[in-house]
Amino acid sequence: SYVLTQPPSVSVAPGKTARITCEGNNIGSKSVHWYQQKPRQAPVLVMYYDTDRPSGIPERFSGSNSGNAATLTISRSEAGDEADYSCQVWDSASDHWVFGGGTKLTVL
Amino acid sequence: QVQLVQSGAEVKKLGASVKVSCKASEYTFTTYYIHWVRQAPGQGLEWMGLINPSSGSTNYAQKFQGRVTMTRDSSTSTVYMDLSSLKSEDTAVYYCAAERTHGASTTGYFDYWGQGTLVTVSS
Numbered sequence: 001s002y003v004l005t006q007p008p009s010v011s012v013a014p015g016k017t018a019r020i021t022c023e024g025n026n027i028g029s030k031s032v033h034w035y036q037q038k039p040r041q042a043p044v045l046v047m048y049y050d051t052d053r054p055s056g057i058p059e060r061f062s063g064s065n066s067g068n069a070a071t072l073t074i075s076r077s078e079a080g081d082e083a084d085y086s087c088q089v090w091d092s093a094s095d096h097w098v099f100g101g102g103t104k105l106t107v108l
Numbered sequence: 109q110v111q112l113v114q115s116g117a118e119v120k121k122l123g124a125s126v127k128v129s130c131k132a133s134e135y136t137f138t139t140y141y142i143h144w145v146r147q148a149p150g151q152g153l154e155w156m157g158l159i160n161p162s163s164g165s166t167n168y169a170q171k172f173q174g175r176v177t178m179t180r181d182s183s184t185s186t187v188y189m190d191l192s193s194l195k196s197e198d199t200a201v202y203y204c205a206a207e208r209t210h211g212a213s214t215t216g217y218f219d220y221w222g223q224g225t226l227v228t229v230s231s
Contacts, residue, residue, distance in 0.1 A: 033217035042221040086153050090216040102152040
């Protein structure tokens with residue numbers, strides 16, 4: 001089955017740029033989606049189809065996807081961006097939906 | 109605005125079954141597939157499967173084949189997830205999530221999520 005690998009944690013200083021990676025075999029050929037999850041809350045979609053932002057998500061959030069890695073980039077990081085971020089794809093080979101293990105973003 | 113409201117927390121014994129509901133509102137029931145995703149304490153999100161509310165067809169993750177059953181009641185716009193032979197490792201928050209249909213296919217991502225249902229399995 002298809003596997004997505006994320007770093008367990010990423011730290012960033014306020015106002016700086018955070019980059020969260022999601023690695024998978026030839027992930028560039030798939031559409032990657034990202035979710036933000038704050039403690040005791042349900043996940044929220046923050047990026048879809050690699051680079052598209054849902055309405056209400058700040059322009060500070062952007063995405064890219066190429067080769068074997070997709071990246072969620074958060075510019076001008078704020079304390080309110082602290083959360084777990086998970087990537088997700090649909091694997092056509094198995095017709096299953098797959099999540100990465102999640103990355104805890106700390107803004108300090 | 110699509111709303112998914114799940115049933116309340118459950119405490120079950122080892123080997124028992126649990127049935128969690130997800131009531132949809134504020135949209136046409138058949139325009140979104142409903143998926144079930146769980147999250148064990150301190151762990152990541154895990155996809156369990158989906159149901160097409162229009163046809164009732166299902167697609168389960170290999171890991172849960174034989175133990176999970178997803179059904180729907182179109183008259184009440186409610187989807188159910190039944191998990192049997194519960195193990196301690198099934199202790200988790202269970203979410204329903206909606207994936208919009210897109211012509212003959214679907215978008216591949218989850219626009220809306222329920223609030224989550226904590227299922228605790230104890231001996």
